Each structure stands twice: as structure tokens, then as C-alpha cells.
Amino acid sequence: MRLKLANGHYEDYSWSIPKTAAHNLLIGKMYIEMFGKSQLFSHTSGAICDIEWKERGWSGKPDRVSGIVKSASGEQRYAIDGVFSESLVIRDIASGDEEVIFEMRPKPKSSEMMFNFSHFALQLDYLTPELGQRLPPTDSRFRPDQRSMENG
Numbered sequence: 001m002r003l004k005l006a007n008g009h010y011e012d013y014s015w016s017i018p019k020t021a022a023h024n025l026l027i028g029k030m031y032i033e034m035f036g037k038s039q040l041f042s043h044t045s046g047a048i049c050d051i052e053w054k055e056r057g058w059s060g061k062p063d064r065v066s067g068i069v070k071s072a073s074g075e076q077r078y079a080i081d082g083v084f085s086e087s088l089v090i091r092d093i094a095s096g097d098e099e100v101i102f103e104m105r106p107k108p109k110s111s112e113m114m115f116n117f118s119h120f121a122l123q124l125d126y127l128t129p130e131l132g133q134r135l136p137p138t139d140s141r142f143r144p145d146q147r148s149m150e151n152g
Contacts, residue, residue: 012043018053033062046072049080125150 001013019036035055041048051067063085069078080101082088088102108119127141135141 011045013040014043015040018051031062047077051080 003011003013005011016038018034018038020032020034022030022032024030033056034053036053038051038053039048040051047069049067049069051065054064054066056062063083065080065082065084065088067080068076069080069090071077076093079091079093080088081091082102084102086104087100089098090101091098105119107116108114108122111117114122125141125146127147132142140146
């Protein structure tokens with residue numbers, strides 16, 4: 001992936017994904033869990049982030065993630081910790097300074113009736129008359145079955 005930074009420079013990244021499992025498909029409240037190890041690699045700087053996605057297990061603590069960011073020379077620079085569905089904190093190992101790098105926004109009212117989608121996810125399918133005039137006729141938001149289901 002190529003990421004354009006605020007200063008106009010580009011950085012190239014690749015990553016491996018953790019294991020994913022769907023639980024309680026037949027009985028109970030279904031949930032999807034990611035667990036195991038993954039790695040994020042910067043092709044531009046050589047920095048590596050080793051990430052551990054913790055398994056929920058019997059404790060019921062969901063979505064816990066931690067990681068270490070290392071420089072190209074292998075020096076540990078930052079520690080990342082948090083619950084990825086709530087907030088993530090990064091800590092500078094040398095200075096001990098911490099900063100919240102992600103915080104989940106509150107879900108919309110009645111989100112459980114809308115597949116627990118976030119406000120952003122709900123807006124991806126929103127179709128205004130102005131937008132409809134600029135989209136190609138093949139855009140999935142024009143599917144009649146989708147529109148019928150959303151409009152009741």
C-alpha cells in the first residue's frame with residue numbers, strides 16, 4: 001500500500017494478517033475474532049511493527065492488541081497497546097510519552113438494528129439525488145433489490 005503523508009511524501013507498506021474465526025454461528029451471540037501474530041513492514045524506512053492479536057478465550061476480554069515498532073536496525077522504538085474496537089495508545093519507549101492514536105466514535109442510535117455499523121459505514125451506501133446524477137449506472141447503490149430492502 002502506498003500512503004501519502006501530510007508533508008507530501010509517500011511511504012510504501014505491506015502487512016500480514018492475523019487469523020480470523022467466527023464464533024457461535026448456531027447458538028449464542030455471533031462474533032468474529034482476530035488472533036495470532038501479524039507484521040507491518042515499511043518498505044520506505046525498513047521499520048517493522050510486530051503485532052499480537054490476543055485471543056478472547058474464557059476471560060471474555062475482547063479485541064486486545066499489542067505491538068512493538070522497531071527501526072530498520074532492530075531498535076525498539078514504540079509500544080502499541082489497546083482494544084482495537086475502542087482505542088489504541090502508542091508509547092515512546094525511550095521517553096515514556098504516550099498518545100492516543102485511535103479512539104472509536106460512538107455508534108449511531110439504534111445501531112443494533114443496522115448491523116452495528118458505524119456512522120461511516122452507514123454513509124458508504126447513502127445515495128443523495130446529487131450524488132446519483134454523478135455516479136455511473138453500474139454503481140451498486142442503484143441495485144433495485146438493495147434499494148427496496150432499505151426503503152422497506
